[in-house]
Amino acid sequence: xxxxxxxxxxxxxxxxxxxxxxxxxxxxxxxxxxxxxxxxxxxxxxxxxxxxxxxxxxxxxxxxxxxxxxxxxxxxxxxxxxxxxxxxxxxxxxxxxxxxxxxxxxxxxxxxxxxxxxxxxxxxxxxxxxxxxxxxxxxxxxxxxxxxxxxxxxxxxxxxxxxxxxxxxxxxxxxxxxxxxxxxxxxxxxxxxxxxxxxxxxxxxxxxxxxxxxxxxxxxxxxxxxxxxxxxxxxxxxxxxxxxxxxxxxxxxxxxxxxxxxxxxxxxxxxxxxxxxxxxxxxxxxxxxxxxxxxxxxxxxxxxxxxxxxxxxxxxxxxxxxxxxxxxxxxxxxxxxxxxxxxxxxxxxxxxxxxxxxxxxxxxxxxxxxxxxxxxxxxxxxxxxxxxxxxxxxxxxxxxxxxxxxxxxxxxxxxxxxxxxxxxxxxxxxxxxxxxxxxxxxxxxxxxxxxxxxxxxxxxxxxxxxxxxxxxxxxxxxxxxxxxxxxxxxxxxxxxxxxxxxxx
Amino acid sequence: xxxxxxxxxxxxxxxxxxxxxxxxxxxxxxxxxxxxxxxxxxxxxxxxxxxxxxxxxxxxxxxxxxxxxxxxxxxxxxxxxxxxxxxxxxxxxxxxxxxxxxxxxxxxxxxxxxxxxxxxxxxxxxxxxxxxxxxxxxxxxxxxxxxxxxxxxxxxxxxxxxxxxxxxxxxxxxxxxxxxxxxxxxxxxxxxxxxxxxxxxxxxxxxxxxxxxxxxxxxxxxxxxxxxxxxxxxxxxxxxxxxxxxxxxxxxxxxxxxxxxxxxxxxxxxxxxxxxxxxxxxxxxxxxxxxxxxxxxxxxxxxxxxxxxxxxxxxxxxxxxxxxxxxxxxxxxxxxxxxxxxxxxxxxxxxxxxxxxxxxxxxxxxx
Ligand SMILES: Nc1ncnc2c1ncn2[C@@H]1O[C@H](COP(=O)(O)OP(=O)(O)O)[C@@H](O)[C@H]1O
Ligand SMILES: [Mg+2]
Numbered sequence: 001x002x003x004x005x006x007x008x009x010x011x012x013x014x015x016x017x018x019x020x021x022x023x024x025x026x027x028x029x030x031x032x033x034x035x036x037x038x039x040x041x042x043x044x045x046x047x048x049x050x051x052x053x054x055x056x057x058x059x060x061x062x063x064x065x066x067x068x069x070x071x072x073x074x075x076x077x078x079x080x081x082x083x084x085x086x087x088x089x090x091x092x093x094x095x096x097x098x099x100x101x102x103x104x105x106x107x108x109x110x111x112x113x114x115x116x117x118x119x120x121x122x123x124x125x126x127x128x129x130x131x132x133x134x135x136x137x138x139x140x141x142x143x144x145x146x147x148x149x150x151x152x153x154x155x156x157x158x159x160x161x162x163x164x165x166x167x168x169x170x171x172x173x174x175x176x177x178x179x180x181x182x183x184x185x186x187x188x189x190x191x192x193x194x195x196x197x198x199x200x201x202x203x204x205x206x207x208x209x210x211x212x213x214x215x216x217x218x219x220x221x222x223x224x225x226x227x228x229x230x231x232x233x234x235x236x237x238x239x240x241x242x243x244x245x246x247x248x249x250x251x252x253x254x255x256x257x258x259x260x261x262x263x264x265x266x267x268x269x270x271x272x273x274x275x276x277x278x279x280x281x282x283x284x285x286x287x288x289x290x291x292x293x294x295x296x297x298x299x300x301x302x303x304x305x306x307x308x309x310x311x312x313x314x315x316x317x318x319x320x321x322x323x324x325x326x327x328x329x330x331x332x333x334x335x336x337x338x339x340x341x342x343x344x345x346x347x348x349x350x351x352x353x354x355x356x357x358x359x360x361x362x363x364x365x366x367x368x369x370x371x372x373x374x375x376x377x378x379x380x381x382x383x384x385x386x387x388x389x390x391x392x393x394x395x396x397x398x399x400x401x402x403x404x405x406x407x408x409x410x411x412x413x414x415x416x417x418x419x420x421x422x423x424x425x426x427x428x429x430x431x432x433x434x435x436x437x438x439x440x441x442x443x444x445x446x447x448x449x450x451x452x453x454x455x456x457x458x459x460x461x462x463x464x465x466x467x468x469x470x471x472x473x474x475x476x477x478x479x480x481x482x483x484x485x486x487x488x489x490x491x492x493x494x495x496x497x498x499x500x501x502x503x504x
Numbered sequence: 505x506x507x508x509x510x511x512x513x514x515x516x517x518x519x520x521x522x523x524x525x526x527x528x529x530x531x532x533x534x535x536x537x538x539x540x541x542x543x544x545x546x547x548x549x550x551x552x553x554x555x556x557x558x559x560x561x562x563x564x565x566x567x568x569x570x571x572x573x574x575x576x577x578x579x580x581x582x583x584x585x586x587x588x589x590x591x592x593x594x595x596x597x598x599x600x601x602x603x604x605x606x607x608x609x610x611x612x613x614x615x616x617x618x619x620x621x622x623x624x625x626x627x628x629x630x631x632x633x634x635x636x637x638x639x640x641x642x643x644x645x646x647x648x649x650x651x652x653x654x655x656x657x658x659x660x661x662x663x664x665x666x667x668x669x670x671x672x673x674x675x676x677x678x679x680x681x682x683x684x685x686x687x688x689x690x691x692x693x694x695x696x697x698x699x700x701x702x703x704x705x706x707x708x709x710x711x712x713x714x715x716x717x718x719x720x721x722x723x724x725x726x727x728x729x730x731x732x733x734x735x736x737x738x739x740x741x742x743x744x745x746x747x748x749x750x751x752x753x754x755x756x757x758x759x760x761x762x763x764x765x766x767x768x769x770x771x772x773x774x775x776x777x778x779x780x781x782x783x784x785x786x787x788x789x790x791x792x793x794x795x796x797x798x799x800x801x802x803x804x805x806x807x808x809x810x811x812x813x814x815x816x817x818x819x820x821x822x823x824x825x826x827x828x829x830x831x832x833x834x835x836x837x838x839x840x841x842x843x844x845x846x847x848x849x850x851x852x853x854x855x856x857x858x859x860x861x862x863x864x865x866x867x868x869x870x871x
Contacts, residue, residue, distance in 0.1 A: 305740065328742030344737065347734075347737060348730055348734040348737050351730070355730075359738075362726050363723040371724055
């Protein structure tokens with residue numbers, strides 16, 4: 001049997017960095033091939049090579065037994081390769097059918113798009129693979145899970161027989177993930193091949209037929225779910241044994257430190273995003289917010305931080321009403337925030353680590369006197385934090401942008417915990433971070449909890465919420481639909497609540 | 505192949521080698537244009553050089569021309585550092601002249617008081633005028649490129665109205681449209697006898713380290729850079745983006761206004777109806793060439809001063825139009841804007857040449 005795709009010795013460098021360093025890979029028809037690796041391992045780069053989005057420095061691509069040269073996505077599509085990217089490439093105001101046929105429009109008479117025929121073809125395809133989509137609905141009105149199906153259909157419509165899915169589950173609910181896996185199985189049952197990129201071990205064990213593990217641009221091993229345990233896979237990914245669970249002692253909650261009462265917040269389009277949320281977080285406990293992304297979590301975090309006005313309701317920190325206070329005044333009265341988007345809100349990549357570590361206190365003594373900055377004090381403080389938080393860097397003057405994602409995130413964590421806050425709001429604290437840094441950041445959060453910190457953890461990684469939280473609040477469409485504690489904290493139950501199922 | 509110059513640290517490459525290479529290439533492109541007109545580029549450039557440096561007084565005149573470029577370039581560069589594209593330096597230049605000259609002809613005080621007061625008045629005028637554009641951006645989201653262009657026209661018309669209307673700033677003792685002459689005490693002293701080089705040059709030399717200090721060693725400058733690099737992160741850290749925007753535009757305008765009053769107190773000693781000097785627009789190129797670094801503003805301003813000063817002699821000597829220097833300036837900016845070309849020519853590695861910042865890129869694409 002000929003392989004669907006064979007890669008031989010693919011090398012791709014960006015400057016000094018070898019993103020792909022002699023990668024070999026063989027994918028069979030009728031199989032789900034998982035490509036597993038940490039963030040930055042080079043998975044997306046490798047697939048971009050296959051899809052013609054980048055040209056490799058060297059290496060060979062053999063598709064369906066024939067050596068091929070792929071200059072651009074057009075070549076890949078012509079061969080029958082389709083790719084669904086981490087970030088969808090759909091046009092929101094256009095309908096599903098329009099998006100699917102875009103670039104391959106059927107016209108009759110010439111110059112006029114034949115939406116009738118297009119709609120029929122789309123329906124046929126979606127029935128064949130169980131990919132339900134409403135052809136006439138606008139993309140912007142659809143949930144992320146459905147948009148993803150549109151992306152898959154788009155690839156199939158273009159004749160894809162080898163489908164590449166780049167981190168497809170990152171944005172889905174547990175139920176949507178189940179649906180996606182069904183679709184993947186239907187696809188391979190018809191003899192197609194699927195390359196499934198992920199860094200999540202559970203998914204690999206569930207859906208993959210074959211597994212290739214990458215680390216730092218190289219293939220570490222080829223295996224199968226039968227031959228390896230999740231612990232084996234984690235060790236291959238990271239290069240050393242890892243703890244898959246956070247060890248923590250039972251919580252000893254004290255006084256309420258963060259209180260949210262009847263909070264209503266609008267999103268940028270003036271729609272209600274947070275719809276009457278009540279929450280309290282006590283000293284010495286971690287309260288996790290579980291929910292599919294886009295259910296008001298970001299707006300909630302911004303309203304607590306003072307970056308977004310509350311339409312009604314209150315936010316209290318340490319018993320004091322701060323609802324009308326500025327972000328600055330909240331940050332100086334015991335609140336610390338790890339923002340959800342590191343690059344847009346967490347760090348300034350162009351500035352040195354030291355400047356990022358004092359981003360909130362640069363104008364306070366000892367870091368400044370009158371308007372003059374005291375760089376010596378800043379650098380001394382930074383050097384201490386770099387050591388304490390194990391930030392791997394050449395020194396305090398190094399530009400933050402040259403650090404790895406994990407170390408950039410440690411800069412944020414160090415800044416926020418370095419001020420000994422009363423309350424920490426940690427939003428997506430380990431997004432896009434390597435396993436080693438995840439362990440470290442989790443450890444820091446749990447240790448600070450043990451010392452009396454009140455933590456509100458917001459994460460779209462359900463595993464993270466489950467392993468860190470003492471209590472879990474599930475949000476759906478801007479409301480807290482349940483607060484679970486102890487034995488009630490159960491993955492399936494939370495999954496159902498996240499998807500809008502009534503409280504069990 | 506790697507070349508010997510790739511061993512230099514990043515700042516040397518970015519602040520010296522790349523701009524120098526851009527300038528050389530800019531002259532090269534302009535030489536092609538000269539050949540195309542049938543003239544001899546070596547003759548033209550020789551005349552340009554003589555006009556700028558070696559004729560009687562030429563060097564002093566080059567320095568004179570570079571003074572406004574220094575202040576204006578500092579102003580535009582400071583805006584860039586805050587992520588703002590102040591295209592209104594030209595207008596702020598006139599507002600500076602207007603507010604400063606009013607003080608300089610109405611008050612009669614010793615020089616040591618009158619000169620600083622006139623300059624302060626100019627800076628205040630420029631601060632408010634440009635700060636207004638910053639306010640429009642912070643409050644209503646109006647893009648500063650649009651508002652500062654509009655404010656340029658407003659300032660020309662305002663200057664003309666004030667200078668030509670009896671009872672306002674028009675000199676009542678003359679028929680020519682102009683303000684009264686400034687008090688002799690307000691005139692900036694000449695620092696090289698027999699030349700026009702005035703003390704404004706010394707002020708320019710002082711302004712450079714002060715602006716550097718402001719940007720790099722004060723909390724105000726830190727706020728400004730933080731907002732310029734990443735407004736989202738600055739806001740999340742409790743920095744008010746709105747206040748910083750107003751402040752940065754204001755300071756940028758105050759610097760541009762200083763150029764106006766220094767020119768008035770140093771050269772004209774009077775203000776006549778405004779005609780676009782072009783200084784304000786050239787200043788954008790100066791800031792780009794200096795990569796928004798205050799120290800690098802000096803050589804960049806001197807280059808533009810030399811081009812400005814040498815151009816007429818070149819035209820006189822060789823019949824090559826003085827507009828040629830616009831081609832030099834424009835091609836220099838193209839090469840600065842396209843670091844890939846320089847990188848390729850000098851065989852530098854990716855990453856060794858800094859890309860121009862977003863606002864600088866925006867500036868280039870709209871010039
Ligand atoms: N266009 C690019 N320019 C420079 N570096 C890049 C580029 N694309 C990816 N990289 C780097 O290559 C490495 C591998 O990235 P990527 O393939 O996206 O990893 P993964 O998908 O496994 O998370 C990372 O260190 C990333 O920063
Ligand atoms: Mg990726």
